[in-house]
Amino acid sequence: MQKRILWVLLAITLSLGYSNLVGKTIKQYKKEISSKSEELENIKKTIDEKEAEKEKYLKKEKEIKKELESINEELGELKKKGEQLRKNIKKAKKNLEKAEKELKLAGWEKKQWNETIDEELDLWYRTHHSHNKLFIDPVTRKLRVDALAQKKDYFDKAKKRESFYQNASIKWETAQKKLLDLESQHKAMLVKQNKVKKKKEKLLESAIGKRLLAEEEIKELSASKKALLDLINTLIKERKETEKELLARKEFNKKKGQLPWPVQGKVVAKFGKSKHPELDTYLISNGIKIQTGNNAEVKAVSSGEVMFCGDFRAYGQMIILDHKSGFYTIYGLLEDIMVEEEQKVNAYETIGKVGKNGNPVLYFEVRSGNEPEDPLLWLK
Numbered sequence: 001m002q003k004r005i006l007w008v009l010l011a012i013t014l015s016l017g018y019s020n021l022v023g024k025t026i027k028q029y030k031k032e033i034s035s036k037s038e039e040l041e042n043i044k045k046t047i048d049e050k051e052a053e054k055e056k057y058l059k060k061e062k063e064i065k066k067e068l069e070s071i072n073e074e075l076g077e078l079k080k081k082g083e084q085l086r087k088n089i090k091k092a093k094k095n096l097e098k099a100e101k102e103l104k105l106a107g108w109e110k111k112q113w114n115e116t117i118d119e120e121l122d123l124w125y126r127t128h129h130s131h132n133k134l135f136i137d138p139v140t141r142k143l144r145v146d147a148l149a150q151k152k153d154y155f156d157k158a159k160k161r162e163s164f165y166q167n168a169s170i171k172w173e174t175a176q177k178k179l180l181d182l183e184s185q186h187k188a189m190l191v192k193q194n195k196v197k198k199k200k201e202k203l204l205e206s207a208i209g210k211r212l213l214a215e216e217e218i219k220e221l222s223a224s225k226k227a228l229l230d231l232i233n234t235l236i237k238e239r240k241e242t243e244k245e246l247l248a249r250k251e252f253n254k255k256k257g258q259l260p261w262p263v264q265g266k267v268v269a270k271f272g273k274s275k276h277p278e279l280d281t282y283l284i285s286n287g288i289k290i291q292t293g294n295n296a297e298v299k300a301v302s303s304g305e306v307m308f309c310g311d312f313r314a315y316g317q318m319i320i321l322d323h324k325s326g327f328y329t330i331y332g333l334l335e336d337i338m339v340e341e342e343q344k345v346n347a348y349e350t351i352g353k354v355g356k357n358g359n360p361v362l363y364f365e366v367r368s369g370n371e372p373e374d375p376l377l378w379l380k
Helices: 004-012 018-059 061-128 130-136 138-203 207-252
Strands: 266-269 272-275 281-286 289-292 297-299 302-311 317-322 327-334 350-352 361-369 371-373
Touching: 018 207, 061 138, 061 207, 061 272, 138 207, 327 350
Parallel strands: none
Antiparallel strands: 266 289, 272 281, 289 361, 297 350, 302 317, 317 327, 327 361, 361 371
């Protein structure tokens, strides 16, 4: 559910049109199906060629021996590299621990000097803003100023040292992470090379080793063939579902100008660009504001599912309804929310209430995909 909420919040800020996205998706499906069909034919052809070549592989035993020699040399180099990596990781870890220790110490010193300076400044202020300032001799005043300057110097040095070791910590932490990643890749390469070596050694046990290698390639190609067939069937199914989605959108579009008002009242802020009545600037609104009566019930304008309900930035208490087919309605500035996330609601069903005091206002928005539309074009 958390991923769905994040998707909705992201959709509020994006500007990509849903209808264009759907149109491109269908074209992509057709293009990809055609491309995968061509790839499937090529794999079938390759399988036939491999079947014909299988007998010829019996003569290539010498090539496998050379490959094994090369693999053994690579394994030797990998072992040396692994030892060096472990040394470098140990060094990076040691330096990181040292930097973190010094960073902590510098931070503690900076905090202590900062607190001391604050106390001195407070004492200075209280002394020089009362009758006591008449009794302070110049020598005492100078000693205090010098002491404060010395403490400030200690503070600056601690701060500089903290910054230095903070950078050092980042440096060595990054180095350690990079080395650990390299070590992980190195281990994976070792595992892979050892597997290849064992595989090659088995192939040398008999004259049929080469034939088995060819058969393995054919097996892999056959698996790719099956995977491609499954992918093509999946793409065909998804294309049909997308086409159904388009039909559903067309059906929902028929409701344009027919949706009931979420509350009865007066539109006090319109959709789009408008000039602020007091400030010399223009504002852009993705929805409208409807001034209504105190404690007025807010109704769902169409059936759907609650994708989000709760407090969200300038929208205040807010509800987002998913009407499927890429359409959403947003109800903001609510006083009470009377639904829960994932709850199914019907058209005209009460989902919340506006405020009780002053001139309560409902913020209402209609979205087609990720594009806001003028709600007045949708409402009766």
